[in-house]
Amino acid sequence: MINAISYIISGLVVGVLAKLFYIGNTDIGFFKTTLIGILGSLLAGFVTSRGQQSFSRGGWIASIIGSMVLIFAGKHLGVL
Numbered sequence: 343m344i345n346a347i348s349y350i351i352s353g354l355v356v357g358v359l360a361k362l363f364y365i366g367n368t369d370i371g372f373f374k375t376t377l378i379g380i381l382g383s384l385l386a387g388f389v390t391s392r393g394q395q396s397f398s399r400g401g402w403i404a405s406i407i408g409s410m411v412l413i414f415a416g417k418h419l420g421v422l
Contacts, residue, residue, distance in 0.1 A: 353380030356402070360409030368413060370422055378416070382409025 357379025361368045370378070386401065386408035416422035 349380060349383075350376060352405075353377070353383055355379065356383050356405045356409050359406050360413060363406065364410050364413050366417075368417075368422075370413075374422065378409050378412050379405070382406070382412050384408075385412065 354376045357375035357377070360379065360382060361370070361375060383405040386404035389404070389408070413422065
């Protein structure tokens, strides 16, 4: 239960940072921001994890970049 809450909170932080760093208009709400942050973190973790389970700054940067990629893809596919 605590892990799920920490994933949601970190996803929210990552999603907000991705919206902040994304160049262009990002008119998405709280729920979509959190969801994009969580999915971006999962995407980055899948691509860069190499079995590491601990906290790393590189993981946060990769999560933010992964979330920005999802925002870009969502805007160009018409989902966002």
